[in-house]
Amino acid sequence: MTKIAHHMTDELLMGYASGTLPEAFALAVATHISLCDECRAAVESYEALGGGVLDDLECAELSDASLEATMNLIASMDPEPVDISPAGDPVLPAPVLSYIGKSLDDVRWTSVGMGVKQAILKTSSDASARLLYIPAGVAVPDHGHQGTEITLVLKGAFSDEHSRFARGDVEIANEEMEHTPVADIGEDCICLAVTDAPLKFNALLPRIAQPFLQI
Ligand code: ZN
Ligand code: ZN
Numbered sequence: 001m002t003k004i005a006h007h008m009t010d011e012l013l014m015g016y017a018s019g020t021l022p023e024a025f026a027l028a029v030a031t032h033i034s035l036c037d038e039c040r041a042a043v044e045s046y047e048a049l050g051g052g053v054l055d056d057l058e059c060a061e062l063s064d065a066s067l068e069a070t071m072n073l074i075a076s077m078d079p080e081p082v083d084i085s086p087a088g089d090p091v092l093p094a095p096v097l098s099y100i101g102k103s104l105d106d107v108r109w110t111s112v113g114m115g116v117k118q119a120i121l122k123t124s125s126d127a128s129a130r131l132l133y134i135p136a137g138v139a140v141p142d143h144g145h146q147g148t149e150i151t152l153v154l155k156g157a158f159s160d161e162h163s164r165f166a167r168g169d170v171e172i173a174n175e176e177m178e179h180t181p182v183a184d185i186g187e188d189c190i191c192l193a194v195t196d197a198p199l200k201f202n203a204l205l206p207r208i209a210q211p212f213l214q215i
Contacts, residue, residue, distance in 0.1 A: 004036045004038070004168040004169055005163075005166075005169055006163065007032070007038065007039055007170060008028075008029055008032050008033075008036075008170055009172065012029055012150075013046060014046050016033075016043055017047045017049075018046070018050055022124060022126040022196065023123040023127070023129075024121070024124070024129035024194045024196075025127055025194055025196070027096070027121070027129050027194065028150045029043075030095035031093050031095045031152055031154075032168065034094060034095055035168035088102065088103065089102070089103045091104050091154055091155045092104055092154060093154070096154070096192060099121040099129075104190075107131060109131075109133060114135075114138055114139075115134075115135040116132065116133065116134055116135070117132075117133040118130045118132050118133070119131045119133075127194060127195065127196040128195055129192065130192075130193055131154075131190060131191070131192060131193075132151075132189075132190065132191045133190050134156075134158065134181070134188065134190075134191070135183065135189075136156070136183055136184065136186055137183060137184075137185040138183050139183075140158075140180065140181045140182075142178065142179070142180040145173050145174060147174075147175070148174055148195070148196050149172070149173040149193065149194070149195045150172050150193070150194045151170070151173070151181070151193045151194075152168075152169070152193075152194075153165050153168065153189065153190075154190045154191060155188070155189060155190040156183060156184055156188055156190065157169075157183070157189060158181040158184065158189050158191070159181070160180055160181045162177075162179060164184075
């Protein structure tokens with residue numbers, strides 16, 4: 001596996017560890033940490049911090065010494081066993097697969113135009129998650145964002161004005177950012193895309209189609 005270059009933010013990892021993220025965002029983090037040892041280790045540390053560690057210290061006063069003791073205790077703990085068993089599908093990690101079925105073949109794609117396809121995943125309504133299928137060499141229309149958009153690559157790779165993203169990589173876009181992701185030539189790209197507000201497409205036709213596409 002190639003090394004992951006683009007990771008989740010600490011805020012997202014902490015939110016995941018504390019169970020406060022909308023379901024769609026939690027799915028994105030769960031999927032990333034199923035592919036990324038570094039972020040998985042960070043989540044385990046946050047979970048330990050939020051969990052039993054402080055109890056174990058038996059109400060030590062919150063001094064520099066107890067903070068140091070806490071960090072030492074965390075460092076000395078065995079990492080929790082993580083289920084990294086093969087998901088049964090080479091493209092879709094287990095967290096995504098649990099919304100789909102047994103394999104990539106079970107995804108029910110709908111066409112978005114230009115060969116781009118999507119499949120909406122059923123999550124709570126505070127944010128939305130979908131799989132995006134972008135044929136090799138094809139661009140997703142230029143768009144800005146009304147909220148936060150997390151795009152996690154599962155197959156192939158895409159590039160935009162900012163960087164290149166391959167399997168496991170995460171691009172986090174916010175309101176200030178506009179971009180045109182283009183799938184690499186030579187391999188179709190599949191991404192998990194999570195948004196907390198509808199995207200604003202710049203081109204007229206996609207904007208008209210947007211309410212119908214639910215993206
Ligand atoms: Zn990571
Ligand atoms: Zn975007």
